[in-house]
Amino acid sequence: MLKRILLVSIALTIYTCSNESVESTNNQDPIIGRWGNFMDTYFACNGVEMILEEYSPYYSIDTFKPDGTVTLEGTFLGTIEGTWENVGNGNYKFSLLGFTETSNVQFVCDKNIMKIDDDGWGYIYYERENYDNSLCDEITINSNLVYVPDDNFEQYLVSKGWDNKLDDYVDFERIRGVYRLNIENLGISDLTGIEQFCSLEELYVDGNNLTSLDVSQNTLLSDLSLDNNPICCVKVNETQAANIPYGWDKSSSLSYSVDCESLDCSSGKTYIADSYFETVLKNMGYDDEVDNWVATENIKTIDSLNLSGKYISDLTGIQDFTQLGALIVNNNFIKSLDLSKNTNLYRLDVSNNQLSSLDLSENTRLYWLYVSKNQLSSLDLSKNTSLFWLNASSNQLISLDLSKNTNLFWLNLSSNQLNSLNLKNGNNSRITSFSIKYNINLTCVNVDDVTYSIANWTNKDSQTSFSENCN
Missing domain, CATH: 2.40.128.280 (Lipocalin)
Incomplete structure (x- = not known):
């Protein structure tokens, strides 16, 4: 003692x-x-x-x-x-x-x-x-290791030399003197551990996936930026709440409270992650401020949306456009897209983006589909039996089965890496526009009628032949 x-x-x-x-x-x-x-x-x-x-x-x-x-x-x-x-x-x-x-x-x-x-x-x-x-369960002591569960956050700490490896923990002594964190656009969804950065004065966390944040123990924090995060409330202590620092984010959609749990961020609002996307909505009159949120009531009845060439990289929020029938979003920078809630889509143009996968299994009304100039290696269209127009050229498709797509009229699969293609849908005579050129590994295509295909489908490579049974 x-x-x-x-x-x-x-x-x-x-x-x-x-x-x-x-x-x-x-x-x-x-x-x-x-x-x-x-x-x-x-x-x-x-x-x-x-x-x-x-x-x-x-x-x-x-x-x-x-x-x-x-x-x-x-x-x-x-x-x-x-x-x-x-x-x-x-x-x-x-x-x-x-x-x-x-x-x-x-x-x-x-x-x-x-x-x-x-x-x-x-x-x-x-x-x-x-x-x-x-x-004894009456004493609870923290080790000198700070719990950091978000790998993207911890990887940043490793890159700065404040941590050694990704193991969900960082030594408190190595972060206690850190006064500035610029962790923008790192895909961080959880900042647990930030409470132990007790010397922190500046925190820049724009462009992440935070839905909650507690800075109540960061009593020296003078600068805080949270743009482009799906968050509406930051937990603070009573002293902070009484006098929010001048350098903290003052977005009208963001609140500071000692009790964030009682607030429902999503009530009546849709989170729009991409500022370019939201700017288009604002210019169309569906939003009044670029603050990552739009009133769901304003967008839920929109049936057509043209976002062509608007520098958009993230369509988060599109799920609440539940009446959307036509979506034109070509010539952007989109890497992933969830359209599972947009079941009314009949026209989709996502050409010239950066998509490596696309799930259209819920979009059974699709009639026109443009997915050219992406990075798709596979595409399942078995549920899209109404499909009339398909342009999937300039991708990385290896195989494609269109045997269920009996309504096809226009087809362009040129410039892929196809080695397997099934067009035997029982209605080949309906396909009047056809191109499968520049698929150097494609030697055989399954069709309904070889004679018809040879006579009408000439836009192919010389090594590619037609057969009623390529197996």
Whole structure:
């Protein structure tokens, strides 16, 4: 208990939660007995108690005797004698090495754990000799490792040299002095761990996927930018809430509150991740501010949307355009697209984007489909039996089965990597426009009638032939 008195020749001040003298049922003072020092803690700069060191065996064993004497024994201490006295109200007077100090003590876990305040710097923990402190659930101490569950966030910390590897943890000592974080556009969805960046003054997290953020422990934070995140409320402490710093994001769609849990961010609103997408909506009169949100009521009845060449890379929010029949979004930078909620689509043009996959299984009304100049290696159109017009040229398609697409009239599959193509749909005579050129690996195409295909489908490579059974 008194090891820091011995080492630095100063007295400890020890605190308790009790307002009365702690005594056992048989009136023996609870401090009497042999105590082993098994752990030291410290307070991080945000007040969180963290483990400084754990000891096995004990750092010291301190024996408090009924006659008011105390003996301290330890590898580095030798044997030191002193006195103790319970002076009431949880206060103890200790005399050691010529110093006398009145202090307080806290006992927990049926008085088997003694918690010593180290002059406000942290705590020194003792257990009764040979007590198993793992049985005590009344003490919860953070290790010096900070939990960082988001791999994209942790990878940034690794890249800055503040962490060594992706394992969901970072050493507190390596981040406690960080005052600026620029983590924009990294795909971060969870900033758990940010609370331990207690020196943080500037946080720039634009263009991520955050739906929640707690900065209530980042008391030095003066600059905060959150553009292009699906978040409407940031949790703060009462002091911050009373005076939001000038440099914090002041978007009208963003709130700062000590109780974000009671707010429903999505109520009546649709999140629009891409500012270019939202700008188009604003210019069309469906939105009044580029703030990542649009009133769902304003968009739910839109039946046609032309977004051609608008520099859009993310169509998040399109799911709430539930009446959308025609979507023209060619010549943009879109890498992924979820149209599963847009079941009324009959016309789709996503040509000249960066799509590597596209799921159209819910879009059974599709009639016109333009997916050329993407990076598609596969395309399942088995559910799109109404398909009339298909342009899938200039992709990376390896095989394609159109045997279920009996309504096909116009077909362009040129400039792919096809080695398998099934056009045997029972209605080949309907296909009057046809191109499968520049597929150097395609040697055989399954068709209804070889004679008809040879006569009418000439826009193919010389090595490509037609057969009613390519197998």
